[in-house]
Structure formats: structure tokens, C-alpha cells
Amino acid sequence: MRKISLIGTGYVGLVTGACLAEIGHQVRCLDIDEQKIYNLSKGTIPFYEPGLEDLVKENLENERLLFTTNPSFAFHEADVIYIAVGTPANEDGSSNLEYIFQAANNIATYATGNVIVVTKSTVPVGTNERIREIITMSGLKAEVVSNPEFLREGQAINDTFRGDRIVIGSDNQRAAAIVEEINKPFHVKVIHTDLRSAEMIKYASNAFLATKISFINEISTICEKLGANIEDVAYGMGLDSRIGTQFLKAGIGYGGSCFPKDTKSLVQIAGNVKHKFDLLEAVINVNNKQQVKLVEQALGRFENLQGLNVALLGLSFKPNTDDVRESASIVLANRLIGEGANVAAYDPVAIEKAKSVLPREVHFTKEIAEVLHLADMAIIVTDWDEIKRLPLSIYENMMRTPVIYDGRNCYSIEAVKQHRIEYHSIGRRTVMNLPKKAMVH
Ligand code: UGA
Numbered sequence: 524m525r526k527i528s529l530i531g532t533g534y535v536g537l538v539t540g541a542c543l544a545e546i547g548h549q550v551r552c553l554d555i556d557e558q559k560i561y562n563l564s565k566g567t568i569p570f571y572e573p574g575l576e577d578l579v580k581e582n583l584e585n586e587r588l589l590f591t592t593n594p595s596f597a598f599h600e601a602d603v604i605y606i607a608v609g610t611p612a613n614e615d616g617s618s619n620l621e622y623i624f625q626a627a628n629n630i631a632t633y634a635t636g637n638v639i640v641v642t643k644s645t646v647p648v649g650t651n652e653r654i655r656e657i658i659t660m661s662g663l664k665a666e667v668v669s670n671p672e673f674l675r676e677g678q679a680i681n682d683t684f685r686g687d688r689i690v691i692g693s694d695n696q697r698a699a700a701i702v703e704e705i706n707k708p709f710h711v712k713v714i715h716t717d718l719r720s721a722e723m724i725k726y727a728s729n730a731f732l733a734t735k736i737s738f739i740n741e742i743s744t745i746c747e748k749l750g751a752n753i754e755d756v757a758y759g760m761g762l763d764s765r766i767g768t769q770f771l772k773a774g775i776g777y778g779g780s781c782f783p784k785d786t787k788s789l790v791q792i793a794g795n796v797k798h799k800f801d802l803l804e805a806v807i808n809v810n811n812k813q814q815v816k817l818v819e820q821a822l823g824r825f826e827n828l829q830g831l832n833v834a835l836l837g838l839s840f841k842p843n844t845d846d847v848r849e850s851a852s853i854v855l856a857n858r859l860i861g862e863g864a865n866v867a868a869y870d871p872v873a874i875e876k877a878k879s880v881l882p883r884e885v886h887f888t889k890e891i892a893e894v895l896h897l898a899d900m901a902i903i904v905t906d907w908d909e910i911k912r913l914p915l916s917i918y919e920n921m922m923r924t925p926v927i928y929d930g931r932n933c934y935s936i937e938a939v940k941q942h943r944i945e946y947h948s949i950g951r952r953t954v955m956n957l958p959k960k961a962m963v964h
Pocket residue numbers: 645672673674675676677729732736769770771772773774775776777778779780781782840841
């Protein structure tokens with residue numbers, strides 16, 4: 524058991540803190556946000572993540588997890604201090620390291636002995652060395668370890684306990700060995716690297732996954748034009764073990780707090796060493812186009828969207844999370860409102876978060892039936908189970924014109940053909956099955 528202090532109770536920090544407590548460590552989580560710390564101390568977590576609230580409550584009760592705004596108390600007797608603060612994007616796409624350096628300064632000011640600092644946050648290559656400099660300038664002896672996280676929102680706990688690898692990057696063997704020992708109860712494969720390589724593994728992994736998604740989205744557009752089916756194509760490709768089946772699901776483009784930010788940041792990191800990362804720039808451009816592709820198709824279909832009732836189904840950037848950051852729903856809602864449409868939006872959990880980033884003209888509801896009632900067209904943004912399980916007869920019976928743009932390929936073409944529906948999806952043939960009089964709006 525180690526005494527661990529953790530700075531930052533955002534998504535990564537909270538999951539990391541709760542999971543480290545769960546495997547037996549004594550964890551003190553530090554944050555500057557008093558209200559948040561108060562709520563966390565009562566077991567209330569500020570976002571939706573399956574299983575996390577129970578894990579936090581359980582470890583609060585057994586007193587392995589504790590929340591505080593007091594850095595002296597947080598760092599008191601800590602063997603190791605984790606940094607898990609946010610690294611949001613600057614205007615130019617580079618990472619804003621303000622919170623990272625604040626954390627390093629806090630450690631320099633309030634830590635009492637020599638420290639091992641473990642960085643969980645995604646930080647540009649070379650940042651851990653700067654963290655070490657800041658702390659050692661204060662007279663403390665510090666060793667730094669880069670220990671990037673690879674967890675997915677919505678599956679964070681499972682990913683922590685059943686991850687593919689734990690990356691431990693350090694220039695100091697003792698520090699690396701301590702971090703390996705801390706993580707031992709997870710029984711996940713560990714790899715050791717130097718600091719800079721660990722920092723790069725994180726960016727390269729996210730950039731590669733984003734590349735797979737943009738690649739398959741490009742192939743899907745070509746499939747649409749040539750009459751091939753993207754699902755068969757992706758499956759056939761993915762069975763080649765060198766390619767793999769995962770992250771080849773064509774859709775409305777990637778969103779979230781990681782891929783959009785990390786891809787832009789890696790372009791900047793490359794630019795800083797005078798390398799133009801052409802491939803990754805293309806990945807980003809493809810994704811930007813993919814997010815608005817369905818509205819553009821709809822504009823071709825309806826000529827203009829003025830006064831049309833549009834149902835947006837799903838607002839979060841993927842299912843099982845209330846996170847709407849960089850979700851296609853934001854660009855779609857703005858564009859639709861800009862085109863003069865009336866937009867009604869459904870999501871099972873993300874409405875509160877969506878209200879602060881979507882245009883205020885949008886009407887929000889947790890009832891699918893309410894958004895579909897007399898709608899002229901529906902756009903599926905997120906493949907929530909609630910949406911995938913929705914019988915097609917509901918669209919057919921409730922909408923004024925059942926025209927569906929499915930950004931997640933939630934329905935099989937065979938099933939759609941059984942209904943009086945016009946159905947556009949990604950990388951598959953369009954089904955035009957509307958009664959003639961409903962075809963023209
Ligand atoms: C991603 C990575 O998967 C994690 O490994 C990483 O730790 C995390 O970023 C991070 O850097 O913190 P996350 O953002 O939670 O995790 O979401 P993903 O499940 O990777 O999905 C990202 C986006 O890609 C979503 O919008 C999703 O719908 C989309 N996606 C994913 C596709 O369009 N097609 C796919 O085949 C897979």
C-alpha cells in the first residue's frame with residue numbers, strides 16, 4: 524500500500540484516484556474547486572460514468588479515498604504525487620499547460636520531502652522534464668514518471684482494470700519501479716520507456732486511432748458512390764490481423780475531449796520541430812467534413828431547411844457518457860439553426876451539458892417520441908442503446924415525413940426496407956421507400 528496524492532479531480536483524476544484506492548492504496552485527491560470537493564466528499568460525482576459513483580462511495584466509506592482543497596494536507600506524507608489536471612487546447616491547437624505548471628508549482632511549494640511525480644495528463648513531449656525543473660528549482664529532489672492513461676469514457680473502469688498496457692516512462696529506475704509496484708494489482712502488462720517516448724506513445728496512439736476512423740470514413744463515402752457496403756468492407760479488412768476490426772466503424776466523425784484535441788496538438792508538436800504532419804492534418808480535415816456531411820446531404824435532398832422540423836437523436840460524442848465536447852451534435856445543431864430549421868434534440872443523459880454548448884433555439888427533451896412527433900427529418904448522432912432499439916415503426920408513424928439520416932448505421936438495410944421510410948446512412952445504399960406523395964416536401 525502506498526500513500527498517494529493526486530492533483531485534479533476531472534475525468535482522468537477521479538477515475539485514477541478511485542481505481543488506485545480500490546486496489547488498496549491510500550489516496551488523497553486535491554482540487555481547487557471547493558464545491559466539487561464538497562460534493563465528491565459526499566460521493567456525488569460531476570459527470571456520468573458507469574460504475575464510478577459506486578467505486579467512489581465504497582472507497583470513501585472504507586477511508587481509502589479522500590477529497591481536499593488543501594495542498595499541504597494532500598501532500599502530507601505522500602510517497603507519490605500524481606498530476607491529472609486538464610490540458611485544454613489553445614486557439615492554435617497547441618496544449619495549454621497552465622494547469623500542469625500550476626500543479627508543479629503547488630508541489631514545489633507544499634510538498635515537504637523528496638517526491639516522485641507521476642504525470643497522467645496528456646502532455647507534449649518534454650513537459651515532464653519541465654515539471655521536474657520547476658520542482659527541483661525549489662530545492663526539493665524530484666523524480667518524474669510519465670504514465671499516460673488509455674481509458675475510454677463510458678468504459679473507464681473496465682479499461683483501467685483490463686487495459687492492454689501500462690506505460691511507465693522515466694529516466695529514474697527507482698521511480699519507475701515504485702510506479703510499477705503501485706500498478707501491480709491491476710495485472711496489466713507494463714512497458715518501460717524513457718520519459719519522452721512515453722509522452723509520445725499517448726499522442727501517437729490517439730492519432731493512429733483517429734487515423735483509422737478518418738480512413739474508414741473516407742472509404743465509406745467512396746462506397747456510397749460506388750454501391751458497396753462499408754460494413755462488409757470494414758469487416759473484410761479488419762479480419763486481417765495486421766489491420767484489426769476495432770476503430771473501423773464508419774460514422775459521423777470522432778468527437779470527445781481527446782481525439783480532436785490530441786490530433787491538433789500533435790500537429791503543433793511536429794510543427795515545433797519543423798515537421799509538417801501532412802497525414803494527421805488530412806485526418807483532421809476529413810473529420811471536420813464528416814461531421815457536417817449529413818446536413819449537406821439533407822440540403823441536397825430538401826433544397827432548403829427553412830421551417831423544417833428536425834429531430835436530433837443523441838447529443839453526446841458517443842454512448843454511455845454525458846460528455847458533449849466536440850460532439851458532431853454541436854456543429855450539426857448550429858448549422859441546422861443557421862439554415863432556418865426548427866431543431867428538437869433528444870439524449871438520455873447529456874441534455875444538461877448540451878444546453879450550455881448548443882444554440883439556445885434548440886428544444887431539448889428526454890422523450891424520443893416528442894422529438895419525432897411531426898418531424899420532417901431525423902438525424903441520428905449517437906448510437907445509444909435507446910436509439911438503436913427504437914422500432915422503425917415509430918419513425919414511420921410519428922414523423923411527418925420519415926426521412927432518416929443515420930450517422931451511426933444503427934439499423935440494418937434489410938430491416939429498413941420493411942418500412943415506409945427514406946433512410947440515408949454512412950457508406951451504404953440509400954433506401955427510398957416513402958410513399959410518392961411524401962417524397963417532395
Ligand atoms: C479515446 C481513446 O480511445 C482512449 O484510449 C484514450 O485514453 C482517450 O481517448 C483519452 O485520450 O483520454 P474516448 O475519447 O473516451 O477515448 O473515446 P473513444 O471510444 O475512443 O471514441 C472517440 C470517438 O471516435 C467517438 O466520437 C466515437 O464515436 C468515434 N469512433 C470510435 C468512431 O467513429 N468509430 C470507431 O470505430 C470508433
